[in-house]
Amino acid sequence: MNLDYGYTPIPNFSEWGRHRATADPVITYFKGDYYLFSTNQWGYWWSSDLNNWKFVPRLFLKPWNKVYDELCAPAVFVLGDTLLVIGSTHQKNFPIWMSTNPRVDEWKEAVDSFEVGAWDPGFFLDDDGKLYCYWGSSNLYPLYGQEINRKTFKPIGEKKELLHLQPEKWGWHRFGEYNDNTFLDPFMEGAWVNKHNGKYYLQYGAPGTEFSGYADGVAVSDNPLGPFKEQIHNPFSFKPGGYARGAGHGSTFSDKWNNLWHVSTIVVNVKNNFERLLGLWPSGFDKDGILYCNTAFGDYPHYLPTKESYASYTPSGIGGAGFTGWMLLNYNKPVQVSSILGGYQPNNAVDENIKTYWSAATGSKGEWIQTDLGAISTVNAIQLNYADQDVDSSFLGKMKHTYHQYKIYQSNDGKNWTLLVDKSQNKTDVPHDYIELPKSVRARYLKLENIHMPTGKFAISGFRVFGKGAGSVPDKVKQFFVLRGEKDKRSAWLKWSPVNNAWAYNIYCGIAPDKLYTSIMVHNANEYYFKAMDKDQPYYFCIEAINENGVSVRSEVMKSE
Known part of the structure; x- marks a missing residue:
């Protein structure tokens, strides 16, 4: 997602280098807008179209909440005309905050201390008006659920054990980058519930947030507190390949046209295990009530929703779930650069690996990177993914007044250049900028020229060019x-x-x-x-x-x- 991500606020999490990080997202549709909360952002975003996000600075912790996490894995839910939010805690002294106008940071306490003390909480309001809280983040304990009084927010009855991982049955429950790590048991976390056709879908993240196979599974029940049975299609949100990998610990929500979406966590895991970003994919229920998430070409350009049934699934990535059909034009193609810092080589910017990046020797104006598409091609869009290299040590948490400025030039011969994108006057923070051209162009070479970096070196993990090449589609795989x-x-x-x-x-x-x-x-x-x-x-x-x-x-x- 094209967001102005904050930097991790935890000093010992950034000893290998200050870096941007967030995870555990929740998107909620409220009063005509979408509200996005995620871990450690010192605020939240809102959008009217799921594309242009405006950040609202806000600190929710109180002085006696002596933790770095502001907020960690927040729960967000709607009661009537009110939006409510609370972060993760094992204590019983966290308030639940509420707002009827969150666009402008108008919040007050709904209750000063939520007694459940839930880590990775999620709330669900049933059709009968009953409110439930679900939580858990552990490689030992299960997910829990409990009814909550919607007026006092006090728990009703006893908490119930809802679900355990079963790595002996489900391969994806196993810990490790390749589900092969035996030194640590897998983690289960990030509870979220949706209701569809009278059934309750309890979603959860596993087996570990630092792995490409971090995914969301789902179990189904006829009752809000179970018993739950794993859906036969699991994990339902899974993206272990491509440029941006991982699709775990997220939430499923409906847009204004009742299309279903799943927002979840993307893994970076270079400077710290908890270096992560956010991804958004179309989701839905099929005719048999199976919950799915379409991550095919899930880091390529897709159309935004405009009507009902936009996200209707077809088993092919092409033509399914809003995919534009624009292909990546410069995978492992030749690259030229102005300078190189150490081992951060130029081709890292076009290798489709979010973990690797090219870095210039400086962050100065005039540093550049040039990509050769190999042939004159139709260019529709460009994604610029900056990397964090030698970020100033003061960059902890959400920084103010940071911005990127750059220009992109096009050429057919690598000698004569025409300005294609001019963001030399930009004053916004765009670490993962996406530029969709108003009209496609024909070009072979593209050059990105730095004008201003918010901090550190001019470093790029993905200079990704999308459109259509001039040649033939691949042959069919024969065997x-x-x-x-x-x-x-x-x-x-x-x-x-x-x-x-x-x-x-x-x-x-x-x-x-x-x-x-x-x-x-x-x-x-x-x-x-x-x-x-x-x-x-x-x-x-x-x-x-x-x-x-x-x-x-x-x-x-x-x-x-």
């Missing part, structure tokens, strides 16, 4: 194998014949041929170790090849017992 473990059905080795004119592949997986809801983008490889399955059920797979010109015909769907 695709799924070798599922004999002794461990949670895991499979996927192998396919390389396509000469492709540099990436989308693997689709699901519980039925018409429910291939899981999507995994793999770059520059022809194998993948998939370790996220339920050991007790069959799965279905297919694959498509990708290049700058488009997407191939998909392979035939195959079943793996």
Whole structure:
């Protein structure tokens, strides 16, 4: 998401370098606007269109709440004409705040001390007017739920255990970057509940926020406090591949047209385990009541919602859920730069890995990076992802009066340049700026020239150019194998014949041929170790090849017992 993320406020979390970070997002539609709260931002955002977000500075902690987290994994919910918020705490001295006009930072206490003391809280208001709180963040304890008096906010009855992880059954519940780490048990956190057709969908994040496989699962019940049973399609929000990876600990919400969306956490994990960002993807329920999230091409440009049923799912990324069809034009293409800092090499800016970046030797005006698309192509949009290199040590928390300024030039020969984007007068903080051109252009070379950095070196983790190449779409993958473990059905080795004119592949997986809801983008490889399955059920797979010109015909769907 194109947001002015704050810097981590915790000094010992940034000993390897000051950096931007947030996670655990909640978006709520309230009085015609969308409100976004997430971890440690010293405020919140609002938007009327899910695209242009305005930040409202606000500190919710009281002097006796002696924690750095302002707020950590906040809960946000609506009661009537009032928006309410509370952060995570193990104590019983956190207030619940309320506002009828949050656009302008008008807040007062609904209650000065919430007695539950919930970490990673989430609230759900049922159709009958009853209010419930769900919480939990642990690799030992389960998720809990409890009814709350909506007038006094006091708990009613006893808390109930709702759900435990089952790594012996669900492969994706296993800890580790490749679900292979045995030194630590997996974490379960971030409870969130939606209701659909009379059923309650309890969502949760697992197995660890620092991993590409950080995902959201869901369990279903006929009652708000259970018993809950895991949905057969799990995890429902999953994005282990591509440029931006991870899709765990989020929330599911409806837009003004009743389209469903899922906002969740993207993993960076370079300067600290808790270095993270936010992603937003179309979501929905299918005809059988299965909750899904469409992350296919989930870090490529998508159209914003304009009407009902915008997010209706089709099993293909192309044409499904608002994807523009604009392809990445400069994956691993030649790069030239003005200077290099140490080992932060130029091609890191075009390798589709959010963890790597190029850094110039300085942050001075005039530093530049140039990308060659390889051929004259149609350019529709550009995403600039800045990296944090040598950020000033004073940058802790949300900083004021920070901004980026730059220019982007276009050329067909690398010698004669025309100004394409002019943000030399920009006064906003845009660490992940997205520029959609009012009219597409034809170009082969693009040059990004720095004018002003808010701090540190001029460093780019992703200079991403989107549009359509001039060549042919990739050939179809001819051979695709799924070798599922004999002794461990949670895991499979996927192998396919390389396509000469492709540099990436989308693997689709699901519980039925018409429910291939899981999507995994793999770059520059022809194998993948998939370790996220339920050991007790069959799965279905297919694959498509990708290049700058488009997407191939998909392979035939195959079943793996």
